[in-house]
Amino acid sequence: MRVATWNINSVRLRRPILEDYIHKHQPDILCLQETKVVNQDFPASFFHQLGYPYQEIAGMKSYNGVAILSKIPLTANPIRPWCSMHDCRHLSVELPGGLVIHNFYVPAGGDIPDPHLNKKFAHKLSFVREMADFLKSTHNTDQPVVILGDFNIAPSPFDVWSHQQLIDVVSHTPVEIDLLNSVQQSLNWVDAVRQFFPETQKLYSWWSYRATDWKKSNRGRRLDHIWITPKLRPFLQKALIVEDARGWHTPSDHVPVQITLNLA
């Protein structure tokens, strides 16, 4: 079973490359962030025709928005507020065998890495704290659970093009990394993607639109993650970051990240 995450930065605009990605990599469950569309206008029939009849969506006008598209039947968990807001940053579903998937779109956090000067950064820190509390109180390590999405944090020095130059840049500051580590420790989450690469190998899933040549400058960050509970570790077979997708026509600034779980 292939499970994927992709911050799509407008699901409607990305239909051509979504189709390309789906044909090439055949995810069974595709989790999207930044769909930027209200539920009424979500391209449901488009995904239905591509083989994803089971769909859970939570969208709003202009911003945010998450979706889970599946070839496998699933049950949606009730949508809950985050930081007392219903801003379409989380969806979770349960599969027939009991596997639970949480799709997160963590706030980007603005530019200034100080919660007293920047409300967006304060929101980001609160959101990640709430993630840790929620996961600890909802699950245990013996349950088969996947959390994935755009976490908007690159935790390791090898998840950014320059640890030194990004240490004060939102997405790689110590306070964010400490909080994401507290999420990791909440349930002994396994970074499913890093398992397949040396700890010191640079890995990126996002490259800014502002670079003249994203590939040449290669100033990337790994903001998109797939984590699994220890219970699922024996079934983890493969991980893939589809870096090519950054160079496809009219790309998102994020690329798809996917894992293969060898579940019977």
Next chain:
DNA sequence: ATGGTCGCAACGCGA
């Protein structure tokens, strides 16, 4: 050198 580019939707905001 301290910029730059996107998408949505309306001429600004968020990333």
